[in-house]
Amino acid sequence: MKNFVAPITCRPPSVQNGPRHPSVDGIPKEEEAPILGDILALGKGSQGRMLLADQGAKRSQISRGGNYNMSQPAVSSSTFIELSRLWGGDILTLGKGSQGRMLLADQGPSAHKLAEGQLQHVTATVMELECAVQKYAWGVRGLKSSVAQLAKAASPDMEVSEDEPFAELWMGTHSSGPSVIKGTGEVLSHYIRRHPGVLGTPVIQTFGEQLPFLFKVLSVNQALSIQAHPNKFDGWTAVKTKPTVRCAAAAGLRTDQFSFVWPISHAEELHQERPDVYKDPNHKPEMTIALTPFQALCGFRPAQEISKHLGGIVLCLDRDYQLNLGLHSERLTSGLHDLATSNSCSGQLLAFCRHIDDVLKDIKLSKHSDHELPELQQVMSEEAANAFIQEPTEANLKKCFSAMMNASKDSVESALSDLLARLSEMDSTSGDELLRDLFMTLHDKYPGDVGCFSIYLLNYLTLQPGQAMFLGPNIIHAYLNGDCIECMACSDNVVRAGLTPKYQDVETLVSMLDYTMMPAESRNFEGFKMDNYTILYNPPVLDFAVDMIEVPSGVEQYTLRPVESASIVLVVEGDANKVEVSPPTSGELPQVTSLQRGSVIFLAADQSITFRPTSGSRLLAFRALCVL
Numbered sequence: 001m002k003n004f005v006a007p008i009t010c011r012p013p014s015v016q017n018g019p020r021h022p023s024v025d026g027i028p029k030e031e032e033a034p035i036l037g038d039i040l041a042l043g044k045g046s047q048g049r050m051l052l053a054d055q056g057a058k059r060s061q062i063s064r065g066g067n068y069n070m071s072q073p074a075v076s077s078s079t080f081i082e083l084s085r086l087w088g089g090d091i092l093t094l095g096k097g098s099q100g101r102m103l104l105a106d107q108g109p110s111a112h113k114l115a116e117g118q119l120q121h122v123t124a125t126v127m128e129l130e131c132a133v134q135k136y137a138w139g140v141r142g143l144k145s146s147v148a149q150l151a152k153a154a155s156p157d158m159e160v161s162e163d164e165p166f167a168e169l170w171m172g173t174h175s176s177g178p179s180v181i182k183g184t185g186e187v188l189s190h191y192i193r194r195h196p197g198v199l200g201t202p203v204i205q206t207f208g209e210q211l212p213f214l215f216k217v218l219s220v221n222q223a224l225s226i227q228a229h230p231n232k233f234d235g236w237t238a239v240k241t242k243p244t245v246r247c248a249a250a251a252g253l254r255t256d257q258f259s260f261v262w263p264i265s266h267a268e269e270l271h272q273e274r275p276d277v278y279k280d281p282n283h284k285p286e287m288t289i290a291l292t293p294f295q296a297l298c299g300f301r302p303a304q305e306i307s308k309h310l311g312g313i314v315l316c317l318d319r320d321y322q323l324n325l326g327l328h329s330e331r332l333t334s335g336l337h338d339l340a341t342s343n344s345c346s347g348q349l350l351a352f353c354r355h356i357d358d359v360l361k362d363i364k365l366s367k368h369s370d371h372e373l374p375e376l377q378q379v380m381s382e383e384a385a386n387a388f389i390q391e392p393t394e395a396n397l398k399k400c401f402s403a404m405m406n407a408s409k410d411s412v413e414s415a416l417s418d419l420l421a422r423l424s425e426m427d428s429t430s431g432d433e434l435l436r437d438l439f440m441t442l443h444d445k446y447p448g449d450v451g452c453f454s455i456y457l458l459n460y461l462t463l464q465p466g467q468a469m470f471l472g473p474n475i476i477h478a479y480l481n482g483d484c485i486e487c488m489a490c491s492d493n494v495v496r497a498g499l500t501p502k503y504q505d506v507e508t509l510v511s512m513l514d515y516t517m518m519p520a521e522s523r524n525f526e527g528f529k530m531d532n533y534t535i536l537y538n539p540p541v542l543d544f545a546v547d548m549i550e551v552p553s554g555v556e557q558y559t560l561r562p563v564e565s566a567s568i569v570l571v572v573e574g575d576a577n578k579v580e581v582s583p584p585t586s587g588e589l590p591q592v593t594s595l596q597r598g599s600v601i602f603l604a605a606d607q608s609i610t611f612r613p614t615s616g617s618r619l620l621a622f623r624a625l626c627v628l
Contacts, residue, residue: 125602125603125604126592126601126602126604126609127590128182128600129180129188130154130182131151131177131179132176132177132178133148134168134170135166137222138222138223138224139221141165145219146217146219147167147219150169150570151598152598153598154598154599167218168216169216171216171568172214172215173187173188173210173214174491176279179602183590188602189210199211199566200605200626201564202564202565203566203605203626205628207543213487213490213543214489214490214491215486215544216487216488217570217572218479218483219483221481222481223480223499224478224499225498225499225502226297226451226477226500227476227497228477228509228512229283229285229471229474229493230270230473230495230512231265231266232473267280267281267283267284270508278493280491284489284492285471285472285489285541285543286486287488287525287544288471288486289466289468289548291482291484292482292483293463294479294481294482295460295481295482296479297455297460297476298523299458299459299520299522299523300515301520302519303397304392306397306517309456310373311377311385373456375416375422376453378411379407379450380400380403381403385400387400395515397457397517398513400457401515405498405510406510416443416452416453420443424440434460438480439452449499451478451497451500458476458478459518459520463484468524469523470523470525470539475514478499485572489541489544495508495512497509527548530547530561531561534547535550542627542628544624544625545627546623548621549621549623550618551620557610558610560603560610560623562606562607564605565626566605567602567603568601569621570599572597572622573597574617575597576594576595577614579593579594580610581607581608581609582607582608583607592609603623
């Protein structure tokens with residue numbers, strides 16, 4: 001039954017799994033003869049029951065769904081047909097038979113509304129895409145960029161200037177960089193609009209008739225802006241009048257509790273207020289998978305690390321302290337016992353004090369002079385810094401970050417100049433050499449930018465190839481260097497403040513951020529092994545997931561499993577000299593017969609491909625999809 005597109009309101013059971021009926025009304029009772037009309041499909045009113053049969057199916061394999069009428073309207077010969085609109089689940093699905101077309105409608109109350117104009121044609125689809133390249137200033141230049149390499153491999157005639165940055169490769173339907181179908185030139189979003197069934201029923205049910213994700217490759221040469229992405233849902237608000245049918249009863253709120261309630265979307269609010277800056281009403285959670293060692297700032301550091309940089313007093317233990325701790329504990333316990341049982345306390349008290357002195361020798365209270373940054377205190381105010389040191393809460397961290405980001409230009413430039421001079425004079429073995437080098441690099445690219453101080457508040461991490469991190473809404477981050485795969489909700493909403501010449505919305509960023517303090521390693525996101533060659537990275541959002549497919553040399557062939565959503569496949573390394581598509585692609589599209597580095601393939605829902613890697617070639621590919 002792979003050839004059937006499931007109806008929007010319910011999914012059809014497999015024909016083979018349904019109860020057996022030796023006869024169905026209107027069909028001869030010759031038990032094992034193939035069905036004369038090749039394709040059947042119906043629903044049963046509000047119950048959503050249906051009857052389905054594939055071409056050549058036996059009558060005994062058909063599930064009886066109820067009474068129905070057979071009709072043969074003039075339907076085109078597309079491979080699959082699905083209703084664009086359902087009336088209570090009454091009209092369901094059909095496919096193409098070898099003799100032409102056959103449509104089966106049930107006797108539900110709306111069956112008479114069925115007409116040719118209310119049908120969609122849904123074709124079995126595998127097609128190659130030509131994708132947009134974004135030349136942002138922070139990108140790697142020329143053919144050193146993975147983006148340029150992949151784009152040119154897919155389109156050998158593309159010109160690549162060694163002086164030009166190639167920052168991002170966009171694969172999807174976003175209007176700022178839409179993909180087009182190779183060989184026809186049709187924009188992918190237009191094709192989906194004509195054939196929404198390629199998205200898959202779960203996608204249509206959840207997101208409507210649009211591709212919900214944007215798939216990218218990034219080549220980062222210098223730091224991107226300090227940024228975060230707005231949430232899609234921030235809660236509910238009560239309103240006096242009903243704005244649209246999108247009322248809030250579905251969220252579990254009783255309608256008698258409010259006149260009307262309305263979902264609050266920060267992304268929508270920003271889009272309405274500044275559509276020139278925030279171009280999408282959608283949220284933008286995103287996931288990054290490293291192709292090379294990939295450096296980034298992500299989320300706020302643990303409180304003790306931030307306090308250390310602010311000059312706070314923290315507890316330091318000599319390395320021998322753990323070994324001595326047990327001995328000290330025994331000696332102190334013995335001393336207390338002697339004090340309690342002795343008639344003469346003076347000698348025992350002196351011995352006890354000596355035990356305490358031994359412990360204190362192993363414990364130091366240090367201001368970490370190598371890590372303390374008086375310049376950071378200066379730019380955010382000593383009052384805010386001391387408040388955090390004394391009580392390291394998220395609220396006090398927000399005050400520190402807000403004070404720093406809103407500091408005057410003169411005070412920021414003065415503090416940065418002082419810190420730069422001091423770090424330049426420091427011995428290379430003192431302090432944190434990685435952070436010192438990072439500060440120097442950022443200040444060289446963005447002199448006088450307050451974002452240079454952010455490295456002392458944010459986690460600094462390096463992802464190794466194949467490692468991933470997920471960035472939910474309101475998580476502060478900045479990519480620094482390296483190449484990666486990135487997948488996100490279909491949106492380009494970015495709230496920036498620091499390390500950028502672009503528009504900076506400090507007030508919005510400060511107010512929206514998640515100020516949770518966590519160690520760097522907690523940001524890593526683990527994948528799930530689907531088979532010997534595929535790892536699925538499935539983040540806690542519905543908009544997207546990513547398969548990493550790594551087929552080693554020597555494997556004769558590999559079949560990419562079909563999924564219930566449309567997907568996009570990018571070949572990063574290697575090639576395949578033979579590709580088999582199941583079901584076969586519709587004749588209106590160019591056939592995909594091979595894959596090479598840079599190939600980008602769109603797969604319709606429930607479509608699978610089998611490819612044979614070129615002998616001796618390792619194949620590395622990534623696939624964006626939805627897991628619903």
